[in-house]
Amino acid sequence: MRRLFDGEKKLEPTVADVEGCIKKATRFFWLDIQAPDEQDLALLRDTFHFHPLTIEDIEHQNQRPKLDNYDGYDFAVMLVAQPAGDDVTFREHHLYLAAQYVVTVHQDPEPAFEKLHDRVEEFQTSMLQRPGFIAYLVMDVLVDSTFGVLEGLDESVDRLQDDIIDEAGTEQLVRLQNLKHGVTEMRRVLGAQRDMFQRLVTHSIDRYDPETTAYYRDVYDHMLRQYESVDSLRDLMTGAMDVYLSMVSNRLNLTMKALTVIACLFLPLTFFTGFFGMNFGWLVSRISGFEAFAIGLAVMVASIVIQLWLFRRRGWL
Numbered sequence: 001m002r003r004l005f006d007g008e009k010k011l012e013p014t015v016a017d018v019e020g021c022i023k024k025a026t027r028f029f030w031l032d033i034q035a036p037d038e039q040d041l042a043l044l045r046d047t048f049h050f051h052p053l054t055i056e057d058i059e060h061q062n063q064r065p066k067l068d069n070y071d072g073y074d075f076a077v078m079l080v081a082q083p084a085g086d087d088v089t090f091r092e093h094h095l096y097l098a099a100q101y102v103v104t105v106h107q108d109p110e111p112a113f114e115k116l117h118d119r120v121e122e123f124q125t126s127m128l129q130r131p132g133f134i135a136y137l138v139m140d141v142l143v144d145s146t147f148g149v150l151e152g153l154d155e156s157v158d159r160l161q162d163d164i165i166d167e168a169g170t171e172q173l174v175r176l177q178n179l180k181h182g183v184t185e186m187r188r189v190l191g192a193q194r195d196m197f198q199r200l201v202t203h204s205i206d207r208y209d210p211e212t213t214a215y216y217r218d219v220y221d222h223m224l225r226q227y228e229s230v231d232s233l234r235d236l237m238t239g240a241m242d243v244y245l246s247m248v249s250n251r252l253n254l255t256m257k258a259l260t261v262i263a264c265l266f267l268p269l270t271f272f273t274g275f276f277g278m279n280f281g282w283l284v285s286r287i288s289g290f291e292a293f294a295i296g297l298a299v300m301v302a303s304i305v306i307q308l309w310l311f312r313r314r315g316w317l
Helices: 015-023 038-047 054-060 111-122 133-166 170-207 211-276 281-286 292-311
Strands: 002-005 009-011 029-033 065-072 074-083 086-096 101-107
Touching: 002 015, 015 029, 015 038, 029 074, 029 133, 038 054, 038 101, 054 065, 054 086, 065 170, 074 170, 086 133, 086 170, 101 133, 111 133, 111 281, 133 170, 133 211, 170 211, 211 292
Parallel strands: 029 101
Antiparallel strands: 002 009, 002 029, 065 074, 074 086, 086 101
């Protein structure tokens, strides 16, 4: 599906429509291609004459964020994060940036573009004549959509820490590992994307006008904030793991404490039963009465009561 914005919105523009926009060197336009087919790839190859390596990247996907410079245009790859439970996946976008146009190519629907399409239609024609303005808008909405994912991850980490404090179990550990994987993957992608925008800002000084460079610096600032947020999330994940290990250790200590108390209570009982259970004739002949049995039972009960009193006084119970 194609959408062309050249002062007016055109759905499914023909090759002639695109060629007409290219010939109008005074007007900036944006061509958005979703789920490109062979005709779309032929349009990029034969009408725009884009480099075959960029077409190959679009066909194979699974690229890393990067910026390649070609004669008359730049080719950029951007990744947009989207939540997938406790994990994170990425939508891949390919952008052709030139002084006259921006061409965006993506496989999956981009929710951020739906509002941007309406926003572009509201702009005056003079806005579309400013080089790089729509390119800035496109890159800005793609970058800003990641803020929502970061906020969702932050809330998930906070809830997970609360759950760990309430009851640290295997389920919390699995969620913790999934979140850690998502945060690590986001840090890797955002780090590469930050470097890409830094290079774009430096490169745009020579290729585009100073006003466009100011726009790209604004997007670069957003990238820095996101990268710092991911670093903060990484620290929170490390803290959550420490909390989990502490809770598991505390629970183990409580279990061992309870077992130790039970073992201590049975120690004197074991001693009494073992000592007086010896079958020596002299011993057996003198503890045959009920009074001896009652005294022995009372001593064993007293030993338990005394131990419980000592344990509670020392704060062990």
